[in-house]
Amino acid sequence: MANPYSHSEPHQMWRRSVxxxxxxxxxxxxxxxxxxxxxxxxxxxxxxxxxxIARKIGSIGFNxxxxxxxxxxxxxxxxxxxxGVFSARYGNLYTVAQLLQxxxxxxxxxxxxxxxxxxxxxxxxxxxxPQVEPKGYATxxxxxxxxxxxxxxxxxxxxxxxxxIFTLGLTEAWRSRHxxxxxxxxxxxxxxxxxxxxxxxxxxNAMEVQADLTTFLGKLKAINPDVSVLLTVxxxxxxxxxxxxxxxTSTVYSKSVLRVAAQAATDAFDWVDYFPSFEIMTSGNTAGxxxxxxxxxxxxxxxAHAMRCFVRHYVDGSKQDAIPEAAAPLVxxxxxxxxxxICDEEAIDQIR
Numbered sequence: 210m211a212n213p214y215s216h217s218e219p220h221q222m223w224r225r226s227v228x229x230x231x232x233x234x235x236x237x238x239x240x241x242x243x244x245x246x247x248x249x250x251x252x253x254x255x256x257x258x259x260x261x262i263a264r265k266i267g268s269i270g271f272n273x274x275x276x277x278x279x280x281x282x283x284x285x286x287x288x289x290x291x292x293g294v295f296s297a298r299y300g301n302l303y304t305v306a307q308l309l310q311x312x313x314x315x316x317x318x319x320x321x322x323x324x325x326x327x328x329x330x331x332x333x334x335x336x337x338x339p340q341v342e343p344k345g346y347a348t349x350x351x352x353x354x355x356x357x358x359x360x361x362x363x364x365x366x367x368x369x370x371x372x373x374i375f376t377l378g379l380t381e382a383w384r385s386r387h388x389x390x391x392x393x394x395x396x397x398x399x400x401x402x403x404x405x406x407x408x409x410x411x412x413x414n415a416m417e418v419q420a421d422l423t424t425f426l427g428k429l430k431a432i433n434p435d436v437s438v439l440l441t442v443x444x445x446x447x448x449x450x451x452x453x454x455x456x457x458t459s460t461v462y463s464k465s466v467l468r469v470a471a472q473a474a475t476d477a478f479d480w481v482d483y484f485p486s487f488e489i490m491t492s493g494n495t496a497g498x499x500x501x502x503x504x505x506x507x508x509x510x511x512x513a514h515a516m517r518c519f520v521r522h523y524v525d526g527s528k529q530d531a532i533p534e535a536a537a538p539l540v541x542x543x544x545x546x547x548x549x550x551i552c553d554e555e556a557i558d559q560i561r
Contacts, residue, residue, distance in 0.1 A: 232495045233514060241522045242482040243437045245372050250274035252296035252370035256303050256378020258443035258486070260294055261507060265516045266374075274370055277362035291341045296370070297362045300338035303379040304413065305421040305470070306391045307337075312428055315363045322387040324356075325349035326401030334400045336392055368433055376486075377467040378443040380413040381451060381459070395451075410451050412462075418470040426474060426481060438481045439523075440471040444490035446505050484523075486515040 219225040220239055227235065245251065252274045253263040267273040279292030291298055302308045313319040325333040325346070332345025333352050338359075346352045367373075383395040386409050395410075397403035413421075429436060442464060450459035464487065475483040490499045490511050497504065499511025 237485045237488045238522045245523045249371040251372045252366050253374045255376030256443040259376035261512045276365040296366045298341045304382050309421045309425045315360045321390045325352040328400040374439045376441045380463040415466045415469045441484050442467045442487040444487045489515045
């Protein structure tokens with residue numbers, strides 16, 4: 210009998226592409242939109258997980274583009290000052306709203322009502338990257354001047370990158386009530402003082418994230434017509450939630466919103482693609498092996514798996530054979546699972 214699933218590919222079927230393969234062979238990437246050569250300038254930004262990608266890019270021979278590299282400093286100073294952690298010293302850009310406001314500040318002169326936060330030791334830090342300079346700054350003016358140099362390098366990242374990789378991390382954020390500027394961390398945690406008159410909590414919904422991402426991509430393409438963008442969603446769970454609910458529930462909400470926004474952007478633009486690092490790390494067949502003992506930090510094995518898939522699909526000449534379809538005996542269709550639960554979907558698996 211004719212049916213829509215008669216000619217499904219193995220990767221479209223759960224048992225053929227997940228259940229019957231070894232965990233380290235899981236590869237959910239299908240039909241990448243573009244290739245990345247080892248000479249292309251590849252830039253990174255985003256959440257904590259983006260740092261894993263940044264480290265791997267350089268180590269496997271890619272042209273990791275780092276305009277703000279601190280080349281004049283010692284290796285120790287570069288490490289403590291977060292040079293090379295991302296393509297510029299913007300620190301973690303957890304939300305798309307942060308990414309958009311950084312672009313608007315660099316190219317459109319967006320101003321901010323808060324320009325320096327005071328630490329307990331009497332030194333000042335940049336509210337939008339409060340931990341990139343561990344020595345701190347002696348005066349608020351010194352913070353402003355350092356940021357101007359930083360923005361010079363940020364402009365180079367957006368203007369000169371040929372591939373821009375952004376990892377979406379969070380939906381929960383703290384922002385200014387006066388101008389809507391978003392901070393990477395709540396005021397008062399590492400510097401500054403929180404007060405409800407000046408600051409507010411906001412948890413972005415799918416429409417807001419999607420709108421910010423679409424706006425950013427449009428602005429980026431306008432100044433850099435040749436750029437390609439690769440989006441990922443961080444698999445790292447929230448370390449805390451401000452919502453009055455369990456952190457696990459908030460994590461699922463946040464990652465779901467970000468995944469929907471990433472897919473919408475991928476569907477809308479032929480020069481934007483999505484790489485499923487989130488799916489690789491969190492797939493049930495890995496049984497949590499790709500997380501450390503705290504069930505939060507991604508393990509080196511997980512990062513290595515994701516980067517193998519990245520190289521296989523995006524690097525010219527690295528395409529490996531597709532994961533073979535596992536052989537399985539044909540059995541009569543039945544509308545229930547092995548647990549005895551009725552499941553009409555089970556019949557689909559018996560078609561081929």
